[in-house]
Amino acid sequence: MSDNPAAAAAAAAAAAAAAAAPAPIHFGEYRQALTLDYIRQHYDPDARDILIDPQIIVVHWTATPTLESLYSIFDPDTLPAARAGISRGGKVNVSSQFTVDRDGTIYQLMPDNWMARHTIGLNRIAIGIENIGGPRWPLTEEQLSANEWLIRHLTRKYERIAYVIGHHEYLNFRDTALWQENDSTYFTLKQDPGDEYMARLRARLSDLELLARYAEGSP
Numbered sequence: 059m060s061d062n063p064a065a066a067a068a069a070a071a072a073a074a075a076a077a078a079a080p081a082p083i084h085f086g087e088y089r090q091a092l093t094l095d096y097i098r099q100h101y102d103p104d105a106r107d108i109l110i111d112p113q114i115i116v117v118h119w120t121a122t123p124t125l126e127s128l129y130s131i132f133d134p135d136t137l138p139a140a141r142a143g144i145s146r147g148g149k150v151n152v153s154s155q156f157t158v159d160r161d162g163t164i165y166q167l168m169p170d171n172w173m174a175r176h177t178i179g180l181n182r183i184a185i186g187i188e189n190i191g192g193p194r195w196p197l198t199e200e201q202l203s204a205n206e207w208l209i210r211h212l213t214r215k216y217e218r219i220a221y222v223i224g225h226h227e228y229l230n231f232r233d234t235a236l237w238q239e240n241d242s243t244y245f246t247l248k249q250d251p252g253d254e255y256m257a258r259l260r261a262r263l264s265d266l267e268l269l270a271r272y273a274e275g276s277p
């Protein structure tokens with residue numbers, strides 16, 4: 059026991075946070091099979107696995123306030139009925155390879171070279187980073203620093219990564235050689251995480267010379 063109430067409260071909060079930290083999301087055989095179905099429907103009818111070739115990092119915000127709320131969205135294998143706007147795109151649930159909590163803690167939710175359903179047209183070449191936050195919960199300095207660290211890490215691990223984009227910029231890749239989507243009418247309009255956040259992130263990463271728009275021959 060501590061006789062310092064503030065320290066005791068901080069310790070209790072830390073214990074609660076540790077207890078709430080998620081395991082990787084559930085991504086067993088069934089979800090892997092649904093992911094392969096999605097790849098065959100949208101990208102390649104002859105696909106045999108769910109591996110990706112990372113060339114783009116897509117930065118998102120979750121539009122949810124807490125890690126727990128994101129986890130409850132991503133953990134189920136299948137898309138909930140409420141997602142009518144994208145349900146015709148397939149049964150597998152949405153996810154991302156990484157999420158960054160508001161204190162800057164990075165969580166890997168699934169293998170970073172397995173396909174996650176997070177960005178139409180680019181899923182097979184993109185690693186997604188979901189930041190906990192949104193218009194009502196502006197992304198934090200700690201998240202910005204964590205995004206910078208994670209992107210540096212991923213570009214060292216995957217040498218073909220040549221782009222970092224915000225989800226709101228993904229339609230710039232339509233009609234380029236990198237876009238893969240068999241259904242030209244299947245897309246949604248996105249606002250996350252916005253130009254201001256991407257400008258700040260790109261300023262941090264300028265030495266990596268990552269591209270924001272498609273450039274022929276890159277990678």
Ligand SMILES: [Zn+2]
Nearest residue numbers: 118119225250
């Ligand atoms: Zn997004």
